Amino acid sequence: MTDRSGRPLAELRDIRVAFGGVHAVQDVTVDLYPGEVVGLVGGNGAGKTTLIRTLSGAHPADSGQILIDGEPVTISHPRDAKALGVETIYQNLALADNIDAPGNVFLGRELTTRFGNLDDSAMEDATRKLMGRLNPKFQNFVVPVASLSGGQRQSVAIARAVHFNARILIMDEPTAALGPAETRQVGDLIKQLREEGLGIFLISHDIHDVYDLSDRISVMLQGKLVGTVNKTDVTTDEVLAMIILGKLPGEVTQKDLAELH
Amino acid sequence: MAETKVSAAEREPEAQPAPPGERGKRSLRELFRSAEVDTRLLGMLAALAIIWILFQIITPNHTFLTPRNMWNLSVQTAVVAIMATGMVLIIVTRNIDLSVGAVMAAVGMAMAIVQHDWLPEWIGLDHPLTWVITVAVGLVLGAAIGAFQGTIVAYVGVPSFIVTLGGFLVWRGVAWWMASGQTIAPMDTLFRKLGGGSTGTVGGTWSWILGIAACAGIVMLQFSKRRQRNRYGFRQRPMWAEVTIAVIGCGAVLLLVGFLNRYYLPPALAAQAGKAGQNISLGLAYPVLIAIGVGIVMTFIATRRRFGRSVYAIGGNPEAAELAGIKTRRTIVRTFTLMGLLVGLAAAVQIARLNAAVSSLGTGMELNVIAAAVIGGTSFAGGVGTIVGALLGALIMQSLVSGMVLLGIEAPLQDIVVGIVLVLAVTLDTIFRRRAAR
Numbered sequence: 001m002t003d004r005s006g007r008p009l010a011e012l013r014d015i016r017v018a019f020g021g022v023h024a025v026q027d028v029t030v031d032l033y034p035g036e037v038v039g040l041v042g043g044n045g046a047g048k049t050t051l052i053r054t055l056s057g058a059h060p061a062d063s064g065q066i067l068i069d070g071e072p073v074t075i076s077h078p079r080d081a082k083a084l085g086v087e088t089i090y091q092n093l094a095l096a097d098n099i100d101a102p103g104n105v106f107l108g109r110e111l112t113t114r115f116g117n118l119d120d121s122a123m124e125d126a127t128r129k130l131m132g133r134l135n136p137k138f139q140n141f142v143v144p145v146a147s148l149s150g151g152q153r154q155s156v157a158i159a160r161a162v163h164f165n166a167r168i169l170i171m172d173e174p175t176a177a178l179g180p181a182e183t184r185q186v187g188d189l190i191k192q193l194r195e196e197g198l199g200i201f202l203i204s205h206d207i208h209d210v211y212d213l214s215d216r217i218s219v220m221l222q223g224k225l226v227g228t229v230n231k232t233d234v235t236t237d238e239v240l241a242m243i244i245l246g247k248l249p250g251e252v253t254q255k256d257l258a259e260l261h
Numbered sequence: 262m263a264e265t266k267v268s269a270a271e272r273e274p275e276a277q278p279a280p281p282g283e284r285g286k287r288s289l290r291e292l293f294r295s296a297e298v299d300t301r302l303l304g305m306l307a308a309l310a311i312i313w314i315l316f317q318i319i320t321p322n323h324t325f326l327t328p329r330n331m332w333n334l335s336v337q338t339a340v341v342a343i344m345a346t347g348m349v350l351i352i353v354t355r356n357i358d359l360s361v362g363a364v365m366a367a368v369g370m371a372m373a374i375v376q377h378d379w380l381p382e383w384i385g386l387d388h389p390l391t392w393v394i395t396v397a398v399g400l401v402l403g404a405a406i407g408a409f410q411g412t413i414v415a416y417v418g419v420p421s422f423i424v425t426l427g428g429f430l431v432w433r434g435v436a437w438w439m440a441s442g443q444t445i446a447p448m449d450t451l452f453r454k455l456g457g458g459s460t461g462t463v464g465g466t467w468s469w470i471l472g473i474a475a476c477a478g479i480v481m482l483q484f485s486k487r488r489q490r491n492r493y494g495f496r497q498r499p500m501w502a503e504v505t506i507a508v509i510g511c512g513a514v515l516l517l518v519g520f521l522n523r524y525y526l527p528p529a530l531a532a533q534a535g536k537a538g539q540n541i542s543l544g545l546a547y548p549v550l551i552a553i554g555v556g557i558v559m560t561f562i563a564t565r566r567r568f569g570r571s572v573y574a575i576g577g578n579p580e581a582a583e584l585a586g587i588k589t590r591r592t593i594v595r596t597f598t599l600m601g602l603l604v605g606l607a608a609a610v611q612i613a614r615l616n617a618a619v620s621s622l623g624t625g626m627e628l629n630v631i632a633a634a635v636i637g638g639t640s641f642a643g644g645v646g647t648i649v650g651a652l653l654g655a656l657i658m659q660s661l662v663s664g665m666v667l668l669g670i671e672a673p674l675q676d677i678v679v680g681i682v683l684v685l686a687v688t689l690d691t692i693f694r695r696r697a698a699r
Contacts, residue, residue: 095581124493
């Protein structure tokens with residue numbers, strides 16, 4: 001089991017985000033320890049992605065605090081997050097479709113020669129080595145990623161996230177577009193990265209996607225945190241009750257559970 | 262039976278069954294791919310060749326492919342070509358600049374006033390630095406206007422169509438206002454060389470030297486690419502392809518130089534220069550060399566610099582570019598600044614060519630520039646377009662106009678033909694691209 005006696009890698013405290021008058025996230029607090037996978041689950045519109053975008057810098061919080069290694073930090077742009085070792089794999093992958101795989105892996109952080117010119121060969125070489133580890137079948141290094149399959153595109157997005165020595169990895173619905181074999185591959189990778197000491201937020205609307213991989217599970221409903229539970233203490237049905245009814249395992253009745261099915 | 266088996270094995274799993282004859286096409290495409298030849302560029306070169314040959318056949322006395330006409334064509338293309346390279350980057354980021362013609366007028370007017378009214382008082386008439394100061398003023402003003410418009414687009418968030426439509430009106434008015442609509446002429450003698458004409462050329466010998474230097478450049482680029490790939494042990498372009506490209510590339514350059522060098526100074530002018538009865542090559546004109554230089558620098562910026570990579574990333578997926586940490590707004594401002602700079606340069610060439618600045622300078626030219634970029638394969642959907650394509654697009658358009666002038670076709674009909682070609686080019690490109698994506 002993960003050692004949670006030390007200091008959390010990342011803490012999001014009392015985060016609030018509103019769009020117009022709609023409170024997308026209200027006073028949510030979650031944390032993440034090194035070598036831990038926290039599943040962040042909830043139905044559509046529960047606020048999972050909005051919450052996590054405050055950590056990845058895509059959309060700053062209206063109020064609340066973010067701490068990395070116990071230190072309060074300001075993350076107002078994706079660059080800030082990356083500088084702190086926070087890498088994000090977005091649900092839509094956020095790839096520039098007209099650019100090839102190495103170009104996407106190094107987008108915004110291109111390798112250059114000593115004259116400041118793009119070093120495409122060095123980037124391709126690094127990408128080939130990376131893919132050798134992540135997805136050995138990947139061979140399309142010189143075509144725009146628009147022509148790649150969903151799984152291959154996913155590999156590119158993952159390669160981009162893990163190449164820059166991330167300490168905190170955010171994966172938003174990483175297996176939504178994948179077949180069974182590729183899903184298993186992503187699962188193996190998550191386990192491997194956890195072994196290496198990364199903290200991973202795994203976001204999904206479906207508890208079955210994340211249950212096996214998670215150490216803890218935080219459940220959100222209508223912008224609020226229902227609660228955070230140790231995976232070993234709960235069944236999938238109990239988590240489902242949290243997602244749908246907003247009731248913690250202690251509060252939920254057998255009748256409630258029966259009605260879920 | 263055996264043949265169907267082979268073709269089935271060759272297919273990708275999800276491909277449709279190939280009709281007979283498809284195999285030959287596919288292997289040709291694979292041949293090009295292994296040689297790393299851009300098939301779209303090849304298609305444009307083929308279109309250009311067809312246009313040239315067709316005009317050569319149908320023009321009276323077959324005057325299209327003469328050194329004289331090709332030399333004029335090269336000079337006429339230069340101004341639009343210079344600006345089209347900047348327009349590519351603008352359109353690639355899903356923006357547009359409708360103001361380039363009007364900005365050209367305003368900047369051209371300002372340059373004319375500086376060299377015609379101000380500089381003679383400060384440094385005297387015919388000072389050797391007059392042209393340098395004039396051009397510098399043009400570049401700075403053009404870049405400043407571009408940066409201003411780009412800032413409104415990127416930081417305030419007003420659509421570029423609106424901002425530059427406003428600029429289209431504003432700068433034209435400013436150009437008129439600067440001299441109350443008067444024509445300012447003549448230009449400084451040295452400055453006029455920028456516009457080409459019989460004095461604005463490098464001469465036959467230097468044309469050959471530049472042509473040979475270009476050949477050396479082509480071969481050196483190929484070597485440096487091979488060396489870079491060798492460093493990582495990547496696949497190399499096959500040797501036969503390297504040799505073919507080097508031979509065709511160098512051959513084309515030298516052929517063109519030799520051909521253009523056969524355009525001679527008119528006998529009367531040669532007699533004036535004390536060389537009566539001799540054939541004196543004009544050589545390449547300065548505007549053409551400027552356009553080629555701009556094309557090389559802009560290609561370098563677009564493909565080898567981080568700025569260029571950012572531009573294409575923004576065009577491909579603006580949100581992804583932002584999330585990847587690219588400073589997207591600053592990049593947009595830079596594309597407009599670069600565009601303004603090139604407009605300033607083009608304005609210098611244009612007023613030097615006309616030997617005058619008028620407030621109607623560059624009227625309608627924004628459409629030629631946009632058309633050149635689009636015929637050259639730049640997509641309004643963003644993320645797609647090349648500098649060399651835009652140069653070829655400008656050349657194709659000017660070739661059509663030049664040929665029709667030789668045929669004596671009236672201006673309205675010329676417009677109709679150019680308009681049809683524009684739509685046809687994009688239609689074909691759309692169809693081919695859709696087929697390639699399938």
